[in-house]
Amino acid sequence: MIDTTPEIEALLRERYAAMTGAQRALMALQMFETAQRIVISSLPPGLSEPERRRELCRRFYGEELARQAYPSRAGCVGPQGIERAEHHADEVIE
Numbered sequence: 001m002i003d004t005t006p007e008i009e010a011l012l013r014e015r016y017a018a019m020t021g022a023q024r025a026l027m028a029l030q031m032f033e034t035a036q037r038i039v040i041s042s043l044p045p046g047l048s049e050p051e052r053r054r055e056l057c058r059r060f061y062g063e064e065l066a067r068q069a070y071p072s073r074a075g076c077v078g079p080q081g082i083e084r085a086e087h088h089a090d091e092v093i094e
Contacts, residue, residue, distance in 0.1 A: 035060075 004012075016024065039059050043052060050070065058066035 019027070036056065039056055040052065043055055047055065050072070054066050054070035057069050
């Protein structure tokens, strides 16, 4: 989907090109932190810290990496937790 006019697209490209590498890196970091906050806000309440970390990893990088990074099944949210998380996310959005 392209919803940006060519003129605005050119302006954005010009502005990004004028930024220093440090400014672009900071912007990317801020965007990643915002994405993390959104995911964390959608998780079911009451998860332990290891469960939150594993679920955050799973959402960003997939089940395979989450399983490797957090091999203990104790840190696994599981299908019921995912359903609770999706329901909680709907409540947060409303």
